[in-house]
């Protein structure tokens with residue numbers, strides 16, 4: 001629950017970040033865990049500086065020094081930025097420098113309704129949630145069922161599930177659902193060939209009534225005098241493990 005609010009002490013069920021000699025590790029703060037045989041055993045986290053008995057974190061202050069069997073580190077409360085650096089990768093992800101620009105360009109504020117696809121590893125989603133909460137909402141979609149499910153579980157574990165709805169859906173084929181028609185303040189697409197869906201599937205409700213249809217979203221997303229603007233960028237974001245078997249692209253739609 002440690003993503004929800006700032007707090008002094010580590011509680012069971014938190015995700016805590018261990019800072020150790022310039023490396024960061026996300027630790028699930030549970031005193032016990034299941035081993036490969038399915039037996040319940042003490043949760044001992046192995047690091048280059050030896051073992052950490054995870055139960056010793058419970059009740060410790062965030063920011064405090066923790067002892068390992070062969071050294072020491074510091075344990076800190078997670079933020080979306082730290083989560084992007086430590087999350088289990090299920091896809092390539094968007095990192096903080098690009099996320100900052102995306103949040104700025106989308107002009108998101110607390111209370112905004114934002115749609116995102118695909119959810120991927122939830123890196124951007126965590127930042128979107130922090131930006132729009134407490135009264136806004138993130139609707140995030142992925143056509144990979146397992147990724148969508150794992151992301152939902154993480155939002156639950158992190159105590160932020162009430163600010164996000166994660167659905168399993170192919171948004172280019174099926175859109176975002178009638179219930180979101182006209183509701184979004186912004187749409188963000190981080191998936192291959194977003195222009196396939198942009199002009200045809202999303203324009204009426206995502207761009208809003210004042211937007212003009214464009215034949216080419218790369219160059220034509222201007223609204224001339226209207227308050228909404230459209231942005232488009234292609235494949236220039238700084239992922240450490242960017243694959244180029246297709247052209248990754250990002251569409252920013254306001």
Ligand SMILES: C[S@@+](CC[C@H](N)C(=O)[O-])C[C@H]1O[C@@H](n2cnc3c(N)ncnc32)[C@H](O)[C@@H]1O
Pocket residue numbers: 091092093094095117118119120121122123124125141142143144147169170171172173190191192
């Ligand atoms: C690069 S990842 C997104 C990473 C995410 N922005 C992050 O920061 O963690 C792209 C995701 O889009 C999903 N995806 C691709 N095409 C899609 C589609 N048509 N509808 C829904 N999801 C799609 C993929 O399954 C993949 O999980």
